[in-house]
Amino acid sequence: MRVKGGSVTRQRRRRWLKLAKGYWGHKSIGFKVAKQAVIKSWTYSFRDRKQRKRDMRKMWISRINAAARTHGISYSQLMYKIKEANIEINRKMLAEMAIHHHLEFKKIVKLVSTKN
Numbered sequence: 259m260r261v262k263g264g265s266v267t268r269q270r271r272r273r274w275l276k277l278a279k280g281y282w283g284h285k286s287i288g289f290k291v292a293k294q295a296v297i298k299s300w301t302y303s304f305r306d307r308k309q310r311k312r313d314m315r316k317m318w319i320s321r322i323n324a325a326a327r328t329h330g331i332s333y334s335q336l337m338y339k340i341k342e343a344n345i346e347i348n349r350k351m352l353a354e355m356a357i358h359h360h361l362e363f364k365k366i367v368k369l370v371s372t373k374n
Contacts, residue, residue: 318353325356329367339370 271289278285278292285295323333331339340347345366355363 315349318349321353321356322349325360325363326367329364331367331371336367336370340366343370345370 274289274293274296275286277296280286281292281295284291286292319333322336326333326336340352347366352363352366355366
């Protein structure tokens with residue numbers, strides 16, 4: 259006698275449909291399309307976790323550049339002088355200072371400008 263595995267199949271399909279909950283149209287209803295959509299979303303998630311790191315670095319650089327130019331120095335000159343002055347501060351913290359702590363950022367710019 260042939261065993262169709264009804265409950266196991268149903269559970270497996272329900273699991274995929276649960277993962278596709280909230281998707282638009284047939285992607286949340288049809289098993290095959292839902293499974294493809296979930297796998298595709300995992301692919302996007304994997305890719306974009308890497309992309310997010312690049313995007314954040316770009317954002318920090320543009321913020322530092324904008325703040326540095328208000329003090330009459332370009333981003334590349336500022337970073338070069340910071341490295342030369344042996345100031346160990348990363349771009350994330352420098353961008354944070356440029357936005358929220360203007361005076362401290364200005365002090366760093368003055369410090370590296372006077373050293374050279």
